[in-house]
Amino acid sequence: MAATTKPKTRTKRPVKKRKKSFFKGKQNKIAWLIGGLGIVAIYIWVFYYFFVGPTGFRWRALYGDPKYPDGYEIHGIDISHYQGNIDWEKLQHAMIEGCPLRFIIIKSTEGASKLDEKFYDNFENARDYGYIRGAYHFWSTRSSAREQAYFFLKKVHLKEGDLPPVLDIEHKPANVSIEEFQTDVLTWLHIVEDKYHVKPIIYTYYKFKQQYLSAPVFDDYPYWIAHYYVDKVEYKGAWKFWQHTDAGQLPGIKGYVDFNIYNGSYYDLKKLAIQR
Template identity: 45%
Template sequence: MAKKKSTSKKKQEIPYKFIFIGVITIVLVTFTVHYRHGINYWMKTVSRKLKGDTENSVEKLTKYDVRNIEVMDRYYLKTFGLDISQYQGDIDWAQMKTIYDIYPINFVFIRSTMGGFNTDKKFDENWEGAKQNDFIRGAYHFYRPDENSTAQAQNFIRNVNLKSGDLPPVLDIETMPRTQSMERLIEGLKNWCSIIEDHYGIQPIIYTSDKYFENFLRPHFEGYIIWIANYNFFVEDMKSHWNFWQFTEKAQIKGTSYKVDVNIYNGTVDGLKNLTL
């Protein structure tokens, strides 16, 4: 009797094994089809390395690179660019032409100032490098919520000389205030924007995270060009109000050994030029 029970139990387990294998197979096939462009790039990179060609391959591909390629392939008709700061170190601008040797880099946002008194150590160098290599360039200010908004606007104005063909100034707001209310913070952000617009004659761009914008800023900045940071691995579609989308902070490109942020402008290169001074 014990032997018969054991046989019966084995017979019952078999279907569950097939179900498990079937589910795994479906998941793998779905993943492969969905990320086929990134996987194809990964396979070509491995092939190049096996043949000894390391110059035309990124150092080490990760799952983020696979996802990045998939997103960029989905928006291949849009316009791609970077944003950089001193954290990218010394940049070889002559090498910085494409992303993954596929997608052209058309614009670069460069960090200029932080708070009321600080400047990015590489701003002048990067600002000139972008100009000399024919990138559409823009400068952004990292806003510190607990510092005076007028002083922060003046800091940007002292250090950034915008010319015809440059993108509008960018207000980068990412952190929560510690010593004031959100209402006071909004007042400060609007004051910064007003001073900047009066000086440069153009409305600034607002950069922030998706949640920060939805929770605090959206009702107060209607009509502004919005640049959203959302790195969620499973987010692959732009929302209608995202004029720019910073979809990754982990891309690898030639020209710097550090990871970089990559952005999509939701339009053509000509459309981007229409935003400039």
């Protein structure tokens, strides 16, 4: 047998504990605090930019309960798939401030490829239940104006007695000048106008109209203004429709729905509709 040798035992050296620097610990805490505040600030900015800023006129949480403007008798709503399955029998007898519901404007298309999943059902029911109906196209910054116009015309077939086609425009591409943007909007309007021989209605919110669609050429088009939680419209120009709240509630519709008024008589509203 081979002789065994005892392993050498290593003596453990005492580990020196490093003294914590008071200033370094404090700096770390400050860095963590600044980083946390930075993340919160970014979150708030993203939330505002994507959810509040573009549709600030819709932000119910900032303004509270809806207000109903005085002096108007012609009331209507606008709907989309967000309202789900509507009970039209119940809606038929709905009243707003003691006045019957007269018109319903329905989301039809968005961009160059999206059809609202409830459009055809809502569009047919609106006429069957005796409402003056309309259809709106939601403008997309990701498709050309020409593509969007022809997609709308392909999917939407307005008839005599329907309101003129509506362009819902709430966003401008950041990399496009105001002049180019206005040209694009006019392209959509002209293509659709050539089809129906009526001026389309422009829907947008108060500040967007002032900032991007203030050129005199747009004054030729009926204006549907979105301006919430105010006693009266602050826009000084002419307008036909006013979407005054997104917090309306009616029998037959679950949740909230947009309330609108028409700036005129019922006779005027019918005259605005498409004539053959």
